[in-house]
Amino acid sequence: MVRAMKVRVTVMPKASVLDPQGVAIRNTLRQVGVPAATAVRAGKVLEIELEGASADDADLRARLETAARDFLSNPVIEDYRIEVV
C-alpha cells in the first residue's frame, strides 16, 4: 500500500566501543535513585516521514540502508537498525 509511513533509524555505539556519555549517565542514575542501573548506552534516533512510499518497497529499503550506513552512522564505531513504525 502506498501512503505516508514513518521509519525509525536508531544508531548505537558498538558494544566493543567505549561510551563515556553512557557511563556518565549510568553513574548519575545510580546517584539519583536508580541504583539498579548497571549499564547505559547513548545513541541517536532519526524519525523519517515518507510520503507516497510503501513499506514493502525493496528498492526504498535498500536506499535507506545505504543512507544509514554511509552518512547516518559511522560503521567503524556504530551499529544501526531500521524499523517501520
Next chain:
Amino acid sequence: MVRAMKVRVTVMPKASVLDPQGVAIRNTLRQVGVPAATAVRAGKVLEIELEGASADDADLRARLETAARDFLSNPVIEDYRIEVV
C-alpha cells in the same frame, strides 16, 4: 519477576521546536535517493540495563520518570518516552 531488564528512554525535539539537524538530514536524504522523505526529527536514545529490577515496580518507574524529566531531557524543548524492551 525480579531479573535483568532493559529500559529505553527516547528523547525527541517537541513538534513545535525547529530541528535544524533533522532538516539537514531530510535535505540530504532527498538528494541521495530518498525523495519521499518529507520530514526528519533527530533525537537521542538511552538504553539502560537494570539488574534485580522488576518491570512492575511502580517506585522504580517513578524514579526513572523523574530522571528522564530532570536530567535526561530538556522539557522546555524536548519530549521523552520510556519503554521496557
